[in-house]
Amino acid sequence: MKKKILAVTACPTGVAHTYMAAESLAKAAKEKDIPIKVETRGAVGVENEFTEQEIAEAHAIIVAADTDVLESRFAGKPVVKVPVAQAIKNPAGLLEEALSKEAASAGDYLKQVEQSKAQRSASRSGAYKHLMTGVSNMLPLVVAGGLLIALSFIFGIEAFKEKGTFAAALMDIGGGAAFALMVPILAGFIAFSIAEKPGLAPGLVGGMLASQIGAGFLGGIIAGFLAGYVAKLLKDYIKMPKNFEGLKPILIIPLLATGITGLLMIYVIGEPVKAIMDGLTVWLKSLGSTNAVLLGILLGAMMAFDMGGPVNKAAYTFAVGLLASDVYGPMAAVMAAGMTPPLGLWLATLLSPKKFTKEERDAGKAASVLGISFITEGAIPFAAGDPFRVIPSIMAGSALTGALSMLFGATLRAPHGGIFVLPIPNAVGQLALYALAIVAGTVVTAIMLNILKKPVGN
Known part of the structure; x- marks a missing residue:
């Protein structure tokens, strides 16, 4: 058998x-x-x-x-x-x-x-895995909330301020509800990844406190790890008579872990983290052109480096977290730079078909669809087969795209969707220049790769 x-x-x-x-x-x-x-x-x-x-x-x-x-x-x-x-x-x-x-x-x-x-x-001791569990559960809220907020702008950039209107309802759903849940869900599922079910309640409460205090996504991350490890410690070390063991997961651990996490967030952690987030927000909003370009280069290169891996996700998480602080430039740079690698590889197969196998040319067609959808992983088949030529090429193209996006002052209020969010009125700031940044990175990726690659069989 x-x-x-x-x-x-x-x-x-x-x-x-x-x-x-x-x-x-x-x-x-x-x-x-x-x-x-x-x-x-x-x-x-x-x-x-x-x-x-x-x-x-x-x-x-x-x-x-x-x-x-x-x-x-x-x-x-x-x-x-x-x-x-x-x-x-x-x-x-x-x-x-x-x-x-x-x-x-x-x-x-x-x-x-x-x-x-x-x-x-x-x-479960791996911080990256815990963080990514939180991010993956937070992401649907961010995407739904961001798109609903963007849709509210169809009626005018400030139409939502008039109470009782459809635009106001969309903003209440997207910003008032979905975005309000973003940080608590991030913290709750980080804690869940660490301590399983006993970590969920203290993580959610810690995240909500971080949001209320103004500590933002950084406070939510800290609250999640704090709640998770406190709950895990209590779960591992509190011993009770067998008849009362059932009280641990529904009474003892939630009570103690939530109380400890909440008190630490209010009296110890919250205000210092809020000061850091406020400083970061002010700095990002006041970036000069030189610093903006450098940040764009860094975020762009990170998006292309491992095509959906830990470095890519670190850049994406950073940009998504800033949406809650009304900072939209890094999100635009990150999405554009994430679209560029598969699009550039697709263009390379069109410009120099003799340098690619039939399988790679077919993969290029699929990569074009993945690229316009902001799925950077479409570049993986090419990078796996020829990493020393492909990875430097896509990093160069994405770094240029990220730099141009930040230089042009492009903004993005929806954290996903690729080309499909571009037609939404007011979802993207500096739309024409933003599209130009994506095209420029795509072309640079294709040209650089075709210079580095040799014809098939050589």
């Missing part, structure tokens, strides 16, 4: 990496005639979710994820755990590694459970 493999894929935004990794694993498994089922945890929710019976019958599980995927389900099973990008780059190797794992026998099941718990505990 053939060994069956299960795999779960998830990336922070739940868009490109999640499904590209699933497709790569499924394709490699089909080529090797390996039975596989892939669960995706993307922006639309959980698809192909495993049943308990499927988990029990699986030989091993591949976890290709940068966010929480409820790994506690796999206790006692051999697990191969990697970042989601690894499943795109080396699916065959992951399948071989999973097949080589020894299945847990009945005799050593308890030992496997303990090892699995230790591995999960170690994985």
Whole structure:
């Protein structure tokens, strides 16, 4: 009987990496005639979710994820755990590694459970994973809120100030509700990633306090980590009689963790972080052209460097967080620079088709669609095949796009959507120049790559 493999894929935004990794694993498994089922945890929710019976019958599980995927389900099973990008780059190797794992026998099941718990505990100590779990759960609110705010501007940039109007209703939904929940959700799910369910309540409350105090997204991040580790500490070290153990998750931990987190946010952390956020906001709003260009270069290069990886997400998180402080320039630079890599690669395949294989030319067509949709991961197939030529080229193009976007004073009120948000009136400031910045970076990427690349076969 053939060994069956299960795999779960998830990336922070739940868009490109999640499904590209699933497709790569499924394709490699089909080529090797390996039975596989892939669960995706993307922006639309959980698809192909495993049943308990499927988990029990699986030989091993591949976890290709940068966010929480409820790994506690796999206790006692051999697990191969990697970042989601690894499943795109080396699916065959992951399948071989999973097949080589020894299945847990009945005799050593308890030992496997303990090892699995230790591995999960170690994985949860990663700050990047906790932060990205918060960001991925916050992102739908930011996208929905930003687009609703942008739609309210169709009726005039200040039409929402007139109470009772449709524009005012859109602003109340987008800004008053969705954006108000942004920081609490960020903090709540950072804490959830660290301490699981006991961390959620103190994280949400800490995030709400950060928002009320004016500590912004930076205060929300601090509140999330604080609440998560306080809740985890209480969960691990508070011991109660067996009959009262059920009170811990519903009374003791929420009460103590929420109280401790809230008091620290009010009396110790909140005001200093507010001062930092106020200073950052003032600095960003008063940037001269030289400093704005330098910031644009940095953000642009970060967006292209790992195409949806940790560096890319750091730049994106920074820009998204500033939306709540009414700073819209970095968001424009980040989205434009994230669109440029796949668009530039598509243009390169058109300008010099002899320097690309048929598969790469076909990938270029798909990259064009991903590029206009602000899915930077469309550049990954090219970068994986020729990193030393592709990555410098896309970084150069994105750095130029980011610099021009900041220089032109472009602004963006919607944190996602690519070209599809550009027609919304007032969603983008300096629209024509913003489009020019994207075109310029696309052209530079294509020209640089075609200079560096040699014709296929050489």
